[in-house]
Amino acid sequence: MSTAVTRITAAAIAAGLALTLAACGGDQTPSGGTTSDGGGEPTGAATEGGGSLTGTVAADGSSTVAPLTSAAATAFRDVEPGVNVTVATSGTGGGFKVFCAGETDISDASRPIKDEEAQACADAGVEFTEIVIANDGLSVVVNPANDWAQCLTVEQLNTMWAPEAEGTITSWNQIDPSFPDVPLDLYGAGTDSGTFDYFTGEINGEEGATRADYTPSEDDNVTVQGVAGSEGGVGYFGLSYYEENSDVLKLVDIDGGEGCVTPSRETVQDGTYTPLGRPLFIYVNNAKYSDNPAVQAFIDFYLENEATIAEEALVIDLTDEQATTARTELDSLKG
Amino acid sequence: MSSSIARTAGRVTGRPSGGASSAPAGARILRSSTRRGESAALAALRLAALLSVAITVGIVVSLLIPALDFFREVPLGEFLTGTRWTPRFADASYGVLPLVTATAWATLIALAVAVPFGIGAAIYLSEYAPTRVRTTLKPILELLAGVPTVVFGYFALLWVTPLLRDTLGITLKPFNLLSAGLVMGAMIIPTVASISEDAMSAVPGELRQGSAALGANRMQTSLRVVVPAAFSGIVAAIVLGISRAVGETMIVTIAGGQQAQMVRSPGQGGATMTAFIANAALGDSRVGSLEYNTLYAVGLLLFALTLVVNLVAIQLVRRFRQEY
Secondary structure (H helix, E strand, O other): OHHHHHHOOOHHHHHHHHHHHHOOOOOOOOOOOOOOOOOOOOOOOOOOOOOOOOEEEEEEEOOOOHHHHHHHHHHHHHHOOOEEEEEOOOHHHHHHHHHHOOOOOEEEEOOOOOHHHHHHHHHOOOOEEEEEEEEEEEEEEEOOOOOOOOEEEHHHHHHHHOHHHOOOOOEHHHOOOOOOOOEOEEEEEOOOOHHHHHHHHHHHOOOOOOOOOOEEEOOHHHHHHHHHOOOOEEEEEEHHHHHHOOOOOEEOEEEOOOOEEOOOHHHHHOOOOOOOEEEEEEEEEHHHHHHOHHHHHHHHHHHHOHHHHHHHOOOEOOOHHHHHHHHHHHHHHHO | OHHHHHHHHHHHHHOOOOOOOOHHHHHHHHHHOOOHHHHHHHHHHHHHHHHHHHHHHHHHHHHHHHHHHHHHHOOHHHHHHOOOEOOOOOOOOEOOHHHHHHHHHHHHHHHHHHHHHHHHHHHHHHHHOOHHHHHHHHHHHHHHOOOOHHHHHHHHHHHHHHHHHHHOOOOOOOOOHHHHHHHHHHHHHHHHHHHHHHHHHOOOHHHHHHHHHOOOOHHHHHHHHHHHHOHHHHHHHHHHHHHHHHHOOHHHHHHOOOOOOOOOOOOOOOOOHHHHHHHHOOOOOOOOOHHHHHHHHHHHHHHHHHHHHHHHHHHHHHHHOOOO
8 A cells, every 4th residue: 555655646546446445336526537736747647637538448368467457447437437448358368369459458467478479469560568567476275174285395286286197196195195195186277367377387387287187267266165175175276366265265385495485465575475476467558558548547547556456356566666667667658 | 910810810710611620721721812911921930930940050050160170180089989078288188078977977867856856746736736736836836947047056066065965974076966966957847847747737537537437546547547648748858858957057067067077976076068168168269279169069969969869759759649
C-alpha cells in the first residue's frame, strides 16, 4: 500500500478504489476524475478530463493475471465510466496470439514473452512494452494429514513430476525413504496454463515436460478438492489459491538449493522463494498506449493502484524498485 | 395459414363419405388442393422435417472432416487399442481406451441404479398406484429430470463422495466414477420411469383382466403379462437412458475426475470421453492441430457408440413389438 500512496496523483482515484473495494457497486460519483493536479507528473495524462473518456480497452491472456486486470477494470469504471474494459482469459500463450494480431491492447502474462511470440508481434508490426505488474508465488500443497512432507527440495519435486516418473513413482516413500508408503495422488495445472509452463520449466527443466498420469485441470479448485480429499495428495498452483484454502490444505516449504523457504509475500517479493516465485506481467501495445487515451488512462491507473489491486487479487504487490521501473518504461512511451 | 388448415379440416370432416379417421384420404385431399396457404404450410412442414435431417448430416460432416485429418496421423488401430491417452502433453499418446473404460464404468453404474429403480417406479405407477397418487407422483418424478446437471455434479462431488467414504468407509479417490455414476443413475431414473410407465399404461386393460380371470395375482400380472407386453417400450426407455449416460458431461467432468487412466475399479477417477472433450475445448488448442483434431476423433467415436446403441435398440424394439 505504501508504494501506491506515494504515487497516487488524484485523491479521487483512491477514494473511488476504496469504495469499490469496500463493498457495494452502488452509485459512486465520478466527479473527481483523473485530471492531473500537478503531483508527480507534470506532463502525464493531463490531456484527458476526469470521467470524460470513452472507448474500449481489450485485455486477454493469463488466468493468473486476469483477476488483477479485472480488479483494475472494476475500480477504473468508477473513475472513467465511459471506458469499457474487457478482460478475457485465453491463457498466456493464447493472449499473446491475439495481442500480436493487434486485437488486444493489453496482454496478461504469467511468464515473459517467448522469442517466437515476440517474433510474431514483430512480423505483425506490433511493438510492445513489458510491465511487471505484481509478484506471484507457486505453492506446492499437500493434504493436512500429511505430516512428513514439511519441506521438499527441487530434486524431490523433480522425482515426483518428471516424465520418467510416469507409472513408476507412485508412492511417497519413493520420493524419500523416510516418507511412508502412501500412494501419490497428483494434481496440477492444465497444459494450457502459464502455471503449467512455469512449474514444468522450473521443476523438470523443460516447459511442458511432465509425467502425464496426474489430474490436470485449468480449474485450480479441482486441485483443491483433490488434494483436500486424498491423504497422499499433492498439487501446485498460485500462492493466492492456497491462502483462500488454507483451512483444507497444507503448504510445503521449498528448498531451491539454499535451504527451506516458506512461500510468503516477503519471500516471493524479495526473490528468496526460488525457483517458484515469479513476476507477473502485462504487455502493453505501444501504439495503442500512445494513441488511445482510454488505454493510456487505464494502464496508468492500473500501475498507480497496483498495490491495492494486488491485495484484492491475492497476489503480491511490487517492490518500490519494480514500480519505478514500470513507471519509467510507460513514461518513455508518452513521448 | 393455420386458419386455412382448420377450414380444410372442417371441410374434410364435414363430408359424408370422407370420415375424419381416414388419415390417407385427408392427406390426399390436402395434397390435391391448390390453395396458396396450404402449399406454403406444406412447404414449411416439409422444411421442418428436413431441417433435423440436415442438422444431423451437418454434424456428421463437421465431425468427419477433422477426424479424418486425425486418423491420417494416428492409425485407427492405435487409437482404438492404445491404453495411454495424453494428447495434450509433450509426450503424446493417442490410445482412447482410458476414456472408453471411464465412460463404460460410469454408464454401467448409472444403469445399475436407473434400470431397477426406473422400471420399479414405472410398475408401481402403472399397476399399483391409485390414479390420484400417479397424477401427483409422476410430475414430481419428472422434476428430477429438470435439475441442471451441474447441480448433480457438485452433489456427487461434495455430498455423495464424502458420504460413501466417511460414513460407509468405502475407499475412494476424491474424484471417482462411483459417485458420479450413482448420481447420474439418479438423474436418469425419471427418463426410464416415465417412458416405461407410458408403455405399460398403453397395455390394454383386457390383458390384465384376462390374466386376473386365469387366477393370477397383481404381481404375476405385472411381471408376466404387462412387462412383457410393454417390453419394446421399456427397451426404448433403457436405450434412451444409456444414450444419456454415455453423453452426460457435466456430472462426470465435475465429480468423475479428469485424469485419463485405464479405470479398473469404480473407486478410481477417470476422464470419460465427454469429460475430455469438455476440458480440451476449454484450452486454446490451435485450430487444425493434431490436439484440436483429437476432439473430433473422440466426438466421432462417441457419436458412433450412441448410433450403435440406437441401432441395436431399434432391432430389439422391432423384434418384441406387440400390436394390440
